[in-house]
Amino acid sequence: MMTVSAVNDMVIRFANVNGTGSASANEMFAKAIFRMGIPVSPKNIFPSNIQGLPTWYEVRVSEQGYLGRRDGVDLLVGVNPQSYAKDIASIKEGGYFVYDSTKKLHPDYVRKGIQYVGIPMMQMCMENYDNPRHQQLFKNIVYVGALVALLDIEIEVIQDIIRAQFSKKEKLIPPNFKALDLGYQYARSHFDCPLHIRLERRDNVGDQIMIDGNTATGLGAIYAGATVAAWYPITPSTSVVKAFETYVKKLRVDPETGKKKYAIVQAEDELAAIGMVIGATWNGARAFTATSGPGVSLMSEFLGLAYFAEIPVVLVNVQRGGPSTGMPTRTQQSDLLSSAYASHGDTKHVLLFPSTPAECFDMSVKAFDLADRLQTPVIMMSDLDLGMNSHMSPPLKWDDERKYDLGKVLNAEELEKIEKYGRYLDVDGDGICYRTIPGTHPTKGSFFTRGTSRDEYARYSEDGDVYQRIVDRLSKKWETAKSAVPVPEVYQEGSRSTQGIIFFGTSSYAALEALDLLKQQGIMLDAMRIKAFPFNSTVEDFIEVHEEVFVIEQNRDKQFRSLLVNELEVSPKKLSPILNYDGTPITADTIMQQIMHHLPASVSVVSSNHKSKTL
Amino acid sequence: MTFVKPAFRHPGLPKNKIGFRKADYEGAISTLCAGCGHDSISGAIIQACYEMAIEPHKIAKLSGIGCSSKTPTYFLGNSHGFNSVHGRMPSIATGANLANRDLIYLGVSGDGDTASIGLGQFCHVLRRNLNMVYIVMNNGCYGLTKGQDSATADFGSMSKEGSVNPFQPIDLVGLSLELGASFVARSFSGDKTQLVPLIKAAMSHPGFALLDILSPCVTFNNNTGSTKSYDYVRDHIEATSVLDFVPEKEEITVDYEEGTSSSVVMHDGSLIQLSKLSPHWNPTNRDSAVNRLQEAKAKGEILTGLLYIDPKSVELHQILDTVEKPLNTLREKDLNPGTSALEKINASFR
Numbered sequence: 001m002m003t004v005s006a007v008n009d010m011v012i013r014f015a016n017v018n019g020t021g022s023a024s025a026n027e028m029f030a031k032a033i034f035r036m037g038i039p040v041s042p043k044n045i046f047p048s049n050i051q052g053l054p055t056w057y058e059v060r061v062s063e064q065g066y067l068g069r070r071d072g073v074d075l076l077v078g079v080n081p082q083s084y085a086k087d088i089a090s091i092k093e094g095g096y097f098v099y100d101s102t103k104k105l106h107p108d109y110v111r112k113g114i115q116y117v118g119i120p121m122m123q124m125c126m127e128n129y130d131n132p133r134h135q136q137l138f139k140n141i142v143y144v145g146a147l148v149a150l151l152d153i154e155i156e157v158i159q160d161i162i163r164a165q166f167s168k169k170e171k172l173i174p175p176n177f178k179a180l181d182l183g184y185q186y187a188r189s190h191f192d193c194p195l196h197i198r199l200e201r202r203d204n205v206g207d208q209i210m211i212d213g214n215t216a217t218g219l220g221a222i223y224a225g226a227t228v229a230a231w232y233p234i235t236p237s238t239s240v241v242k243a244f245e246t247y248v249k250k251l252r253v254d255p256e257t258g259k260k261k262y263a264i265v266q267a268e269d270e271l272a273a274i275g276m277v278i279g280a281t282w283n284g285a286r287a288f289t290a291t292s293g294p295g296v297s298l299m300s301e302f303l304g305l306a307y308f309a310e311i312p313v314v315l316v317n318v319q320r321g322g323p324s325t326g327m328p329t330r331t332q333q334s335d336l337l338s339s340a341y342a343s344h345g346d347t348k349h350v351l352l353f354p355s356t357p358a359e360c361f362d363m364s365v366k367a368f369d370l371a372d373r374l375q376t377p378v379i380m381m382s383d384l385d386l387g388m389n390s391h392m393s394p395p396l397k398w399d400d401e402r403k404y405d406l407g408k409v410l411n412a413e414e415l416e417k418i419e420k421y422g423r424y425l426d427v428d429g430d431g432i433c434y435r436t437i438p439g440t441h442p443t444k445g446s447f448f449t450r451g452t453s454r455d456e457y458a459r460y461s462e463d464g465d466v467y468q469r470i471v472d473r474l475s476k477k478w479e480t481a482k483s484a485v486p487v488p489e490v491y492q493e494g495s496r497s498t499q500g501i502i503f504f505g506t507s508s509y510a511a512l513e514a515l516d517l518l519k520q521q522g523i524m525l526d527a528m529r530i531k532a533f534p535f536n537s538t539v540e541d542f543i544e545v546h547e548e549v550f551v552i553e554q555n556r557d558k559q560f561r562s563l564l565v566n567e568l569e570v571s572p573k574k575l576s577p578i579l580n581y582d583g584t585p586i587t588a589d590t591i592m593q594q595i596m597h598h599l600p601a602s603v604s605v606v607s608s609n610h611k612s613k614t615l
Numbered sequence: 616m617t618f619v620k621p622a623f624r625h626p627g628l629p630k631n632k633i634g635f636r637k638a639d640y641e642g643a644i645s646t647l648c649a650g651c652g653h654d655s656i657s658g659a660i661i662q663a664c665y666e667m668a669i670e671p672h673k674i675a676k677l678s679g680i681g682c683s684s685k686t687p688t689y690f691l692g693n694s695h696g697f698n699s700v701h702g703r704m705p706s707i708a709t710g711a712n713l714a715n716r717d718l719i720y721l722g723v724s725g726d727g728d729t730a731s732i733g734l735g736q737f738c739h740v741l742r743r744n745l746n747m748v749y750i751v752m753n754n755g756c757y758g759l760t761k762g763q764d765s766a767t768a769d770f771g772s773m774s775k776e777g778s779v780n781p782f783q784p785i786d787l788v789g790l791s792l793e794l795g796a797s798f799v800a801r802s803f804s805g806d807k808t809q810l811v812p813l814i815k816a817a818m819s820h821p822g823f824a825l826l827d828i829l830s831p832c833v834t835f836n837n838n839t840g841s842t843k844s845y846d847y848v849r850d851h852i853e854a855t856s857v858l859d860f861v862p863e864k865e866e867i868t869v870d871y872e873e874g875t876s877s878s879v880v881m882h883d884g885s886l887i888q889l890s891k892l893s894p895h896w897n898p899t900n901r902d903s904a905v906n907r908l909q910e911a912k913a914k915g916e917i918l919t920g921l922l923y924i925d926p927k928s929v930e931l932h933q934i935l936d937t938v939e940k941p942l943n944t945l946r947e948k949d950l951n952p953g954t955s956a957l958e959k960i961n962a963s964f965r
Contacts, residue, residue, distance in 0.1 A: 035965075209964035219960065225950040227942040228713045230706075247960070251952040259938040261945055263713040268739040272706040275699070275736070279710025282697060283675070283718075284943035287710060305700055395961040398954050404947060437943065438675045438695035438711070439718050446672060448688060450698040460688070 002094040003115065005196035008038050008063035010074040012147075015087040016140075017080045019051025025140035026057040027390070028165070029147060032157045033061055034210050034392065037202040041067040041509075043389045045584065048235070048329040054083040063204060066516075067392060068509030069585040074197050075151075077143050079121065084109050096195060098146065100139070117191060119146050124182045129175070138179035145183025152194035154201065155184065209357075209395050213386035214290075216357035216396060217316055218243030220364025221288050222251060225404050226314070228287035229264045230276035232295065235328050236384040237318035240290035270295040274302045274313065281312045282449060284409070284437035286368050288314035293322045293335045296342060296379075303377050304343025305451040307474075310424070310433070312371035312407070315379045316364070318387040321583045330583025331384035333505055334555035339379045340533055340563060346471060350378045350481055351533040354386065355508040355615050357393035363531075366486065372407040374481050375435060383554075385506045385585045408434045415444040423447040423458040424470060431477030478534055485532035488539060491515065492526045499599065500546035501527040501578075502539075504560065506585060507552045508615055513588035518595065525550075525595075529615075533563060540568050543575070550595055552578040554586050632668040632864075640664045640671055642692040646685070652804030652830030652845075653683055653752045657690045659807050660721070660750075663814035664691065667862060674719045675711055679704040679733060682759055683725030683752035683830070691721075702733025705740035708747050709931075715941040716932045719818055720747035727757045730766035730785045737787075741796050741823050746930040748817040748824045751787055752804070754832035755843035762835030773840025786912070788922060791825045792905050797928035798824035799904070800921045803848055804831070808857075813921060815860040816887045822928035829917065848917060855896050855907070855920035856889040879924055887921065898924050 004010075012029075016022035023044070030042035038061055045056040060070050075096040078087045084099075085108070091097055093113045099105065101118025110116075121142045125135040148155050158180060166172045187193055217240050221229065231241040245264055252261045267273035273289045280287035291299065296317055306313045319335045321327030341348055350370060352363045363380055371378040408428075415421060415436065421444055424433050436445035447458035453467045454460050461467070491512070503511040508529055515527055528542045543549050543564070553560040558577040565572050578594045580586035624638045640661040645654050664674065671693035678684035680701035687696045699707045708722050729737050729751050740749070755768040764772075767787065768780045791799045798820045802810045810828065817824035829848050831837050837844045863884040879887040879898060889898065897903055904923040911918035938945075 209961050211964045219957075223951055223957070225945075225947065227945060227950065228710060230710065251956055252950065254938055257938065259936055261938050261942065261949055263932075263935050263937050263942060265709065265713070265743075265935075267706065268735055271703060272709075272736055272739065275703045275706025276710035276713065278699075279677075279697075279707035279712075280714040280943075281710070282707070283711040283714035285714030287714070301700055302703065396957055398951075398957050400951075400954050436695075439672055439715060442670055442672050443693055446693050446695045448696040448698065450696075451700060452698070 001113065001115070003196045004074050004092055004094040006074070007198055007200050008061055008202060010061050010197045011070055011072060012059045012061070013073045013076045013087075013090065014057040015076060015078045015080050015083050016055050016057065017051075017082070018047060018049060018053050018055040020140070021137045022055075022079075022140045023057065024165070025144050026059075028158060028161050029144050030059045030390065031161055031210065032153050033059070033199060034205060035157045035161070036154060036199060037205050038063060038199060039065040039067065039204055039392055041391065043069060043385065043585065046329050048327070054080050061199065063202060065204065066509070066513040066588065068513050069587050071587050071589050075195075077147070079139065079143065088114070096197070098143065098150070117146075117150065117187075119143065119183065119186055121183070124186065125179070128178065128182065134175065138175065141176055141179035142183035145180040146187040147183075148180070149184045149187035149193040150191065150195050152198040152200070155180070205392060207395055208392045210390045210392055211357045212239070212388055212390050213354065213357045213360040213382050214239040214318065214388060215243040216360040216393070217290070217364045217380065217382065217387070219247055219396060220361040221314075221368075222248055223361070223398055224286060224365040224368035226286045226288050226368065227262050228276065228280040228285050229262070229289070230267050230273040230280075230287065231289050232267050232270045232273045232291065234270075234292045234295050236320055236388045237290040237292045237295070237316060239388065240316050240318065270298040271302065274299040274315065277313055277315075278302060278306050278311050281371070282438075286314075286372070286404075288316065288368070290316035290318065292318050292320050293338070294325065296335055296339055300342040303349065304345060304347050306377045307343065307347045307349065308451055309449050310375040310435070311449070312375055313377035314367045314371050315377060317379050317381055319381065319383040327583045329384070331506070331585055332554050332581060332583065333381070333383055333507070334559065334581070336381070336555070336559035336563060339381060348478065350374065350376060350485060352378065352380045352486065353504040353531055354380065354382055355505055355529065357386070357391050358396060360386065361396045363486070369405040370484060373405050373432070373484060374477060375407060375432060376477070381505060383506055408432055410434050410436050410440070410445060412441045415441045418444065421445050422456045424454065424473075425456045426473050426476070430480045431473050431475070432480060482534045482536055485534065485536065487536050488531055488542070489529040490526070490538070490542070491529070493524055496545065497524055497526045498547045499525050500542060500549045501525050501552060501595070502530060502542070502549055502564070503527070503552040504530045507554060510586045510588045510591055511552050512615065514591035514595070517588055517592045521596070523599065535564070535567055539564070540570070543568065543570050547574075548576055549574060550576050550578050550598070552586065552591055554580050556581045631665055633670060635665065635668070635671070637661060637665045639693060640691055642687070642689040645689040647682060648834045650833040651682070652754065652832070653686050654689070655804040655807065656750065656752055656810070656828055656830055657686050659810040659814055660690050662807070663811050663818070666811070667815055667818060669719065669818070673717070674721055676721045676723065677704050677708045677711065678723040679725070679728035681725040681728045681757070682832075683723055684728055686752070687723055702728050702731070703736055704728070705733065705736035705745075705749075709740055709743065709745050712745055712747060712931065714943040716746070716937070717941050720745075721818070722747050722749045724749065724751050726751060726753045726755060726765040726767040730787060734785070738790075738794055741791060741794050741825070743931050744797055744822040744928060744934065746821055746823070746932070748814070748826065750826045750828060752830040753787070753827055753843070754830050754836055755841070756832050756836040758832050758835055762832075769842040772842040773838065775835050775838045787825065787827045789905070789908055792901060792908065792923055796825050796923070797822040797925040799923040800825065801827045801829070801917070801919045803829045803852055803917075803919055805845065805849070806852070806919070809854065809919060812858050812860040815862070816858070816881070816921065819860070819862065819881050819883060819885045820924065820928065821882050822925070822930040851915055851917045853911060853916040853918050855893055855918060855922060856891050856898070858890070858921055859888045861886040861888060879926055881926065882928070887924070889921065898922065899926060
């Protein structure tokens with residue numbers, strides 16, 4: 001029988017029952033590999049329900065550092081008979097099926113070409129633990145113990161993780177160790193350990209950390225000096241504000257008085273959440289909210305107000321599968337148009353596209369500076385994959401010398417020197433006017449904020465010329481924004497290729513791997529990772545110099561391509577879509593195959609030693 | 616069209632304690648219909664702020680959409696204003712207040728703005744006891760869209776076009792008492808004597824202060840059969856008490872004549888002095904306020920005055936336990952945990 005064989009290059013999938021406590025055991029497994037210095041990328045593939053239904057956790061191990069999702073499962077730990085048929089079918093030819101052999105496997109589940117590793121997990125737990133809940137929980141640790149033996153994981157690494165996890169509940173450490181040992185010993189005594197797929201310590205993770213994007217985003221908001229967070233719970237954005245709360249409680253409480261230098265309000269809905277943000281920023285505090293697609297729909301009216309009245313807003317959109325309630329626990333990049341043009345009338349908003357947790361942190365900070373500088377909403381376009389899954393990431397970095405860019409805000413002394421203050425006067429010619437914060441000066445600088453048309457002195461006006469002057473100035477501000485937002489990253493090897501690739505956000509993991517896979521086929525393509533909307537001038541240049549550009553995105557309607565066509569007025573024919581919208585993260589294979597299918601036979605084949613690219 | 620008042624005022628006009636003339640509390644010329652009750656309320660706000668000697672820039676005035684929500688343009692020209700979206704002024708006020716607890720927040724809304732699209736936000740800002748004055752200029756109709764019934768129009772009330780309202784009204788005062796508001800009052804735009812001290816007391820109250828002010832719409836709802844017309848209100852008004860407000864800064868010399876007056880001590884030492892019309896009126900008893908309101912409703916009376924106040928009101932900043940300093944004044948050194956904290960955080964993710 002053929003057997004998959006690899007060192008430090010595999011996909012392990014866990015098929016569990018939602019609500020049985022498997023998540024922490026699975027995370028422990030992924031973290032152990034990370035601590036062995038081997039690049040690893042875990043992903044939750046979970047249903048939108050509370051408990052009882054199938055849920056999956058997938059770990060990709062890649063010595064070369066490919067962190068996107070890869071098709072094909074090398075080893076599947078199946079402890080949910082409900083999904084056995086589907087799970088067993090997902091295993092690669094020659095792969096392994098590790099299952100609970102307490103009950104004999106039904107003959108329907110016997111598939112030729114894969115190897116069965118039966119471990120009587122429940123039986124061992126029944127024999128060793130009295131409490132039914134413990135029997136259930138420790139079953140997860142038993143299979144981790146078995147994997148330690150089967151894959152040759154360093155058991156001390158797992159033990160360290162258990163010790164750290166239960167440092168405040170020390171009495172739970174011995175029973176966890178026991179469960180680990182039960183699985184480990186059983187595997188060792190019944191199977192040839194390790195299997196043909198195995199792990200070996202490496203030094204390939206450097207100083208990286210493993211963190212989810214939402215936590216990094218919440219930390220970014222703290223470092224950016226956000227003092228007001230208003231939000232309404234919605235998957236997958238909820239943990240952004242939860243992370244903000246967790247850390248701000250530790251980092252932002254006055255040591256003398258015990259009072260908080262922040263305010264967090266769980267609003268009654270998304271409309272109120274963004275209203276509070278607008279009120280707070282109008283009044284000179286840094287404030288933010290986090291939501292997902294349906295929340296952005298509800299916030300749209302207020303986003304239009306903030307755009308027109310020129311009020312800074314930071315909104316984190318952790319995208320999920322739409323439309324409507326769509327697939328709330330699956331990932332997509334399908335809120336691009338609804339976010340870019342949220343609200344009625346001629347409205348557009350600055351978008352940021354982070355690709356890694358470190359970028360979630362940096363862009364979260366940047367979002368506040370940009371919102372204040374440009375006096376407009378800035379929407380950070382994360383997604384479920386980036387937000388809720390742990391990712392290997394460069395460590396979060398901060399410069400203690402860094403000052404917040406609060407933009408053009410006049411203080412009392414400055415107002416004193418101004419004869420006649422005009423809130424919407426374009427003094428500097430960049431489309432950005434000077435604002436004042438309520439309470440600044442007794443007689444100067446007050447103005448009326450409104451969503452209706454007004455003149456340069458904030459006086460209500462329905463004069464067509466006045467209105468046009470204001471909206472044209474907003475266009476000028478949009479031009480200014482193009483050079484203020486993060487510039488794209490260009491990946492080019494050697495001379496220019498005739499075809500190029502554009503990608504953004506979480507597609508980047510798979511896109512960079514796909515570039516390497518294509519190179520192995522002898523095809524080298526220039527690539528650009530876009531980090532913001534409006535598009536910097538280099539985006540136009542990149543499209544201009546290539547005959548054809550593949551635009552990789554995770555939605556059905558080619559929304560990013562539409563933005564490029566609409567904003568840069570490039571021919572749609574020049575932009576070929578590469579899509580994935582089944583709710584799972586796009587894979588390198590998908591990208592490569594779609595590009596190969598599309599490439600003309602004339603594309604030259606070159607040979608090169610490939611070296612993986614990193615984000 | 617922008618209306619601008621002439622800046623000139625007679626130099627001999629009186630000034631308040633902090634040197635401001637009444638004109639310093641005025642705004643642009645009103646564009647509402649002549650005789651609109653809302654203009655009387657604007658006048659009462661100007662009077663109250665002048666008498667309270669509040670620095671105009673220490674007030675933030677916020678509103679939603681509608682005739683009433685236009686009024687902040689017509690008072691406190693030296694204050695920042697925010698005319699937000701329909702019914703969503705409470706969330707703007709909440710955010711603004713969270714950012715700077717030191718300003719006085721004066722929210723102005725209408726019955727359409729508050730009782731229909733804004734009902735949710737109204738309930739929740741009340742529930743959070745945000746430190747703000749929430750004025751509803753209540754005329755029972757939509758003036759800007761030419762006179763449709765609003766959710767506060769009384770059952771059986773007749774519109775200008777002659778149609779009779781078949782629905783029960785939302786009573787914002789009853790609702791506020793039920794939801795636990797810490798200051799609830801109703802008044803009439805034509806009763807400046809009652810209105811001015813009520814506004815002053817509301818501004819001194821630490822927490823959510825509702826002022827539901829009947830403010831007849833002269834153009835669309837001042838007809839026979841309307842229960843929000845000037846004539847109807849004047850014929851049915853019943854005041855719980857005649858009140859006066861004595862700020863803490865003034866020497867408090869109140870005549871406590873047993874049985875005819877009583878007073879409520881506010882958190883800052885200010886007094887609300889009530890001269891009783893109703894013999895057993897106690898504005899600190901929520902149950903009696905609810906009962907009296909129901910009685911009035913049954914009799915067809917419009918009960919006005921300070922209906923309820925909680926002298927121990929705990930407002931949102933106290934609930935959230937935020938620092939005394941306004942959050943919008945905190946800067947890098949107060950807010951940023953720095954690289955050393957971040958290194959520890961990084962280490963916890965290895």
